[in-house]
Amino acid sequence: DKWCIYPMYDFAHPVSDAIEGITHSLCSLEFENHRPLYNWFVEKAGFEKPLPRQIEFARLNISNMLMSKRYLKKLVDEGVVRGWDDPRMPTVAGLRNRGVPPEALKKFCSDVGVAKAYSVVSQAQLDSCIRDNLNVNAERAMAVINPVKLTITNYNGEETVTFDKNPMAEDGGKRDIKFSGTVYIDKDDFALNPPPKYKRLFKGGTVRLKSAYIVRCDNVVLDENGEVKEILCTYFPETRSGSDKPSEIKAKGVIQWVDAKYGVDAEFRQYRPLLTDEQYPDQDYAERINKDSEIILHGKAEPCLFESEDGKPFQLLRTGYYKKCMDNGVFVLSEIVSLKDSFNK
Structure with missing residues (x-):
């Protein structure tokens, strides 16, 4: 009634392992010098053999990642991230919220393995496992992060074009995309002063709009700051993607787009x-x-x-x-x- 006593970790750890029938207790390297005490307790306490064993391994350190729970908590408490499930956090909740497939994490852990020596694993290795999984399983779609309008001056009406949902899958399927002749492309896919061997769009140059047509840039509308506001193009009907008709019009580059009417x-x-x-x-x-x-x-x-x-x-x-x-x-x-x-x- 007078004393509030809790067992020390070095006592509770081996005894609870032995009681629960644990065969191998895996710890990080800082517990290596605790192992003699672990062994002493389970041997002296009179438990039946086989006795549990403590095995140490090195922590998983990934480049550019903060892995310490103490520091991760500070990030949450100080509002640097939105919470423990923020997509930037190296927590299970964070990786799940980011959209990392469980199979990619399993592959990463299998590739990295377990080591006794301290080391730092490149984040590129984790990214590669995620990328390999999604390359096979993720559907394809088009989006434009830095949009600029492209208007096809000789196109009227609208139609649908066919798009491969996942060319890496055995039965990836196809879907239809609306095409109305006015689309958004990424500003990075157009150059007023293109460098040599530039494969995207520039004045007088051609490019293929993915799953649609080859277009040629005829003119450019600039805003008051000299930035590209609109790109005026001509399209070539005979270059429709999937068409059996041969065409002499060629384009070295293929770019994504989003229809201005339906995007x-x-x-x-x-x-x-x-x-x-x-x-x-x-x-x-x-x-x-x-x-x-x-x-x-x-x-x-x-x-x-x-x-x-x-x-x-x-x-x-x-x-x-x-x-x-x-x-x-x-x-x-x-x-x-x-x-x-x-x-x-």
């Missing part, structure tokens, strides 16, 4: 590592926090993305892997992982 406004959330450095130097973690770990942009997306169920992953062509979610009524496309650099353009 929907979307908020794009892109994520960068929480830490600005890859290693763990002896400095205050606050000095290493990446203040630009979340980038919010506004663009255009296909209506099929808006109509899909929450959490569904997509490969946005030439952009990255994103999942659809609604946040207080706002249509959000949240980045899961980027495309490989070689596929960016």
Whole structure:
């Protein structure tokens, strides 16, 4: 009645393992010097053999990731992130909210294995496992993060074009996309002064609109700041994707687009590592926090993305892997992982 006594960890740990029939108790390396005491307790307490064993392993450290629960709690408490399930957090809830497939995490853990020595695993290895999974399983769609209007001056009416939902799947299927002759393309896919061997659109140049037609830029409308406001193009009817008719018109580049009449406004959330450095130097973690770990942009997306169920992953062509979610009524496309650099353009 007078004393409130709790057993020490070094006593409770081995005794509870022995009582519960634990065969192997896995601990991180800092408990290595506790093992003699662990063994002494289970041997002296008179438990029947086989006795439990303590085995130590190195913590999993991933470059640019903050893995300490103490520091992660500070990020939550100080409002650096939205909570424990923020997509930037290396927690199970955070990875789930980001849209990381469980199979990709299992593959990553299998590839990394268990080590006794301290090491840092590159985040690129985790990203690669996520990317490989989504490349096979995610449907394709088109979105434009930095939109500029492209008007086809010799096109009237509207039609549907056929789009491959997932060319990596055995039966990926197809779907129809509305095409009305006025579309949005990404500003990065047009150049007023193109460099040599530029494969996208410029004045006098041609490019193929994915699953649609080849267009040629005839003129450009600039705003008062000299920025491109609208691109005026001619299309070539004989170049329709999937057509059996041969055409002498060729284009080296293929770009994504969103129809101006049917596209929907979307908020794009892109994520960068929480830490600005890859290693763990002896400095205050606050000095290493990446203040630009979340980038919010506004663009255009296909209506099929808006109509899909929450959490569904997509490969946005030439952009990255994103999942659809609604946040207080706002249509959000949240980045899961980027495309490989070689596929960016």
